[in-house]
Amino acid sequence: MTDPQALEPILGPLERRRPAFNDDLPHDERFALFEAHVTAGGKVEATDWMPDEYRTAVLRFVEMHANSELMGVLPEREWLMRAPTLRRKLALTAKVQDEVGHAQLLYRVAEDLGKPREAMFEDLLAGKTKFHNVFHYPTVGWADVGMIAWLVDAAAIVAQQALRDSSYAPYARTMRKICWEESVHIMHGRDVVVTMVMGSEAQRAAIQDALERWWGPLMQMHGPRSPREKDRDLHWKIKARTSEELRQEFLTIYVPRIRELGLVIPDPVLELDDATGVWRYSEPDWDELRRVVTNHGPMSQVRLEFRRQARDATKWVRDTILAAPQAA
Amino acid sequence: MTSPRLEPWEVFRQEKDGAPMQHGGSVMAPDRELATHYARELFGRRQESVRLWVVKRADIVDLADQDLLQPPLDRSFKKPGGYVMRDKLAAARVVSGQSKPKARSK
Amino acid sequence: MSVAAVPGVAVGELLRSMADDEFVIGFSDSEWTGIAPQLEEDVAISSLAQDEIGHAAALYALLGELTGEDPDAIAYDREPVAYRHCRLLDHRRGDWAMTIARRFIYDTADGVRLEALAGGSWAPLADLVGKLVREERYHRMHASVWLDRLACGGDEARSRLLAALTTLGPDAATVFSPLPDEAALIEAGILASPMPELETRWRTAIGPTFATLDLPMPPPARDLAHGRLDHGEAFAWLWHEFNTVRASEPGVTW
Numbered sequence: 001m002t003d004p005q006a007l008e009p010i011l012g013p014l015e016r017r018r019p020a021f022n023d024d025l026p027h028d029e030r031f032a033l034f035e036a037h038v039t040a041g042g043k044v045e046a047t048d049w050m051p052d053e054y055r056t057a058v059l060r061f062v063e064m065h066a067n068s069e070l071m072g073v074l075p076e077r078e079w080l081m082r083a084p085t086l087r088r089k090l091a092l093t094a095k096v097q098d099e100v101g102h103a104q105l106l107y108r109v110a111e112d113l114g115k116p117r118e119a120m121f122e123d124l125l126a127g128k129t130k131f132h133n134v135f136h137y138p139t140v141g142w143a144d145v146g147m148i149a150w151l152v153d154a155a156a157i158v159a160q161q162a163l164r165d166s167s168y169a170p171y172a173r174t175m176r177k178i179c180w181e182e183s184v185h186i187m188h189g190r191d192v193v194v195t196m197v198m199g200s201e202a203q204r205a206a207i208q209d210a211l212e213r214w215w216g217p218l219m220q221m222h223g224p225r226s227p228r229e230k231d232r233d234l235h236w237k238i239k240a241r242t243s244e245e246l247r248q249e250f251l252t253i254y255v256p257r258i259r260e261l262g263l264v265i266p267d268p269v270l271e272l273d274d275a276t277g278v279w280r281y282s283e284p285d286w287d288e289l290r291r292v293v294t295n296h297g298p299m300s301q302v303r304l305e306f307r308r309q310a311r312d313a314t315k316w317v318r319d320t321i322l323a324a325p326q327a328a
Numbered sequence: 329m330t331s332p333r334l335e336p337w338e339v340f341r342q343e344k345d346g347a348p349m350q351h352g353g354s355v356m357a358p359d360r361e362l363a364t365h366y367a368r369e370l371f372g373r374r375q376e377s378v379r380l381w382v383v384k385r386a387d388i389v390d391l392a393d394q395d396l397l398q399p400p401l402d403r404s405f406k407k408p409g410g411y412v413m414r415d416k417l418a419a420a421r422v423v424s425g426q427s428k429p430k431a432r433s434k
Numbered sequence: 435m436s437v438a439a440v441p442g443v444a445v446g447e448l449l450r451s452m453a454d455d456e457f458v459i460g461f462s463d464s465e466w467t468g469i470a471p472q473l474e475e476d477v478a479i480s481s482l483a484q485d486e487i488g489h490a491a492a493l494y495a496l497l498g499e500l501t502g503e504d505p506d507a508i509a510y511d512r513e514p515v516a517y518r519h520c521r522l523l524d525h526r527r528g529d530w531a532m533t534i535a536r537r538f539i540y541d542t543a544d545g546v547r548l549e550a551l552a553g554g555s556w557a558p559l560a561d562l563v564g565k566l567v568r569e570e571r572y573h574r575m576h577a578s579v580w581l582d583r584l585a586c587g588g589d590e591a592r593s594r595l596l597a598a599l600t601t602l603g604p605d606a607a608t609v610f611s612p613l614p615d616e617a618a619l620i621e622a623g624i625l626a627s628p629m630p631e632l633e634t635r636w637r638t639a640i641g642p643t644f645a646t647l648d649l650p651m652p653p654p655a656r657d658l659a660h661g662r663l664d665h666g667e668a669f670a671w672l673w674h675e676f677n678t679v680r681a682s683e684p685g686v687t688w
Binding site: 039070073074077079080081083084085086087088089090093094095097099100101103104121140177192195196198200201203226267307310312313314316317318319321322324 | 461464465467468469470471472473474475476477480481483485487488491493506509510529530558583584587588590591594608614661675676678679680684686687688
């Protein structure tokens with residue numbers, strides 16, 4: 001005789017009643033029900049009804065994330081051909097491959113919201129949509145490869161972990177997969193950095209130099225402080241944490257790890273206030289951030305042009321064999 | 329010559345032997361062969377799956393009709409929660425003088 | 435077979451040729467990472483490139499055991515003239531058709547080579563070959579799927595494929611270039627058949643596919659005797675690239 005208690009996980013209540021806003025009601029009522037659902041922690045699937053504001057907000061958020069993964073490939077890609085050992089070559093190829101894989105996952109989420117991938121690529125190349133600041137800067141050596149894989153990925157993962165419970169369920173599920181895959185990248189990056197720090201004078205100096213060049217963009221990466229009440233992405237629970245919360249978390253975890261290697265962070269003001277548990281730091285250059293994300297960064301145009309040319313060179317394959325569907 | 333267009337293929341994966349097939353995500357592909365390749369790449373390149381099912385999204389029946397899945401009348405006779413016997417059992421123990429059987433250890 | 439009985443020089447040349455082949459094609463194909471024709475295909479070609487580098491690493495490790503050298507030193511620290519990959523792989527990456535044509539030719543030829551090494555008398559190599567064979571199946575699947583699509587994909591796709599085959603044709607069979615002291619490998623039971631026989635077997639294997647798709651079979655290789663020597667400008671560029679960081683400070687740990 002089967003033990004009834006063993007059946008409970010199977011026969012327990014379904015986790016999700018189909019939300020009422022999917023019923024055919026007047027728009028204002030649907031909007032109110034949707035808002036109540038989301039603010040109470042309810043999830044939204046691709047096939048649910050969504051107010052335009054929500055759909056637009058999620059799409060913009062996911063599209064920028066997808067663009068960043070795609071553009072993020074370029075700074076590291078140059079070094080694939082130059083990896084100095086077989087193992088580093090394998091690790092870097094796997095990492096860059098993962099980034100392309102993440103771009104695929106994220107563009108898929110965006111496609112299912114109604115925007116075809118070709119339209120997204122067009123908008124990226126035309127400068128109508130953005131990608132994260134850190135990918136607009138040059139890489140000058142192998143030390144940069146280590147620094148990006150470690151600290152840039154770390155800053156990104158702090159943001160990504162906070163998205164695992166996004167109200168938009170397809171995005172949340174994708175973020176869980178991405179976070180799982182990203183943990184390996186940070187280890188690879190940290191390994192490269194530690195190896196060089198313990199290596200020759202020149203290697204150690206190169207790492208210190210890389211830290212000095214990347215610190216500014218890293219501090220700008222999570223964005224300027226903004227009041228919680230004004231943030232629509234927070235309101236819709238597309239994201240759960242503010243820019244400042246993410247930046248503080250990054251500093252809390254990584255400043256000690258940077259300092260334990262004997263590296264000097266180029267911000268004399270940077271210090272933890274023990275009383276409040278809050279890090280003080282020099283105000284990041286928000287003008288620089290604005291300039292860079294509007295494609296006026298040192299490598300913005302070069303990289304967009306590189307993408308444009310690569311796309312043109314393979315257009316014939318898409319036209320004949322891998323043609324993406326037109327607008328839904 | 330009209331070329332086949334990319335369309336979404338859903339990928340289900342099995343984490344380990346005996347586990348249920350779980351939805352992993354989707355790939356865009358023009359046909360079955362490339363869909364299989366891409367499914368392997370996106371959901372199996374790290375040896376993280378022991379089996380994959382790859383199926384055209386257009387071939388999936390999506391049933392979300394709440395009249396069918398969540399009909400309104402009481403169906404508690406179909407669930408363990410519909411059989412609450414605590415008081416009856418307590419009364420039976422009083423009559424029999426027996427104590428409640430010990431809970432089985434897990 | 436004991437290590438003492440292994441014809442060391444001959445096996446070394448064999449391993450070097452195979453490892454260099456995988457190393458060079460892996461490097462070339464990794465150039466597609468981030469810029470392949472479609473996102474899903476980008477992930478696919480990256481896996482193939484990684485597999486090739488992984489195979490190269492395993493082969494360099496085995497060679498390192500024989501010669502006592504560090505595998506990275508073998509892979510990176512030779513002058514271009516000392517590399518022994520085949521001339522088929524001395525071309526630039528080219529367009530997608532070139533990459534697919536080269537992969538198809540190389541994967542099918544490598545398949546025949548591996549078959550001739552399977553179950554050989556030197557266990558470490560036989561074991562490794564057993565593993566490589568299983569991984570290479572996936573590569574051949576991908577190459578076949580794409581060769582088919584390009585050949586039947588309309589005028590532009592087909593003409594690009596034909597152009598690629600024309601360029602690569604005279605170098606295609608260099609996978610089967612004669613190895614120094616091949617006879618010793620055969621006598622020792624490591625290699626089952628000589629290279630000319632393997633080349634014939636390869637042509638027989640790909641013949642039906644080329645016939646069905648109406649593609650020209652690669653001609654006999656130009657200057658087969660030097661098929662693994664005389665690397666040109668494309669390899670010189672590649673060699674310079676993969677040594678950029680390593681040569682910046684020789685001897686340090688990366």
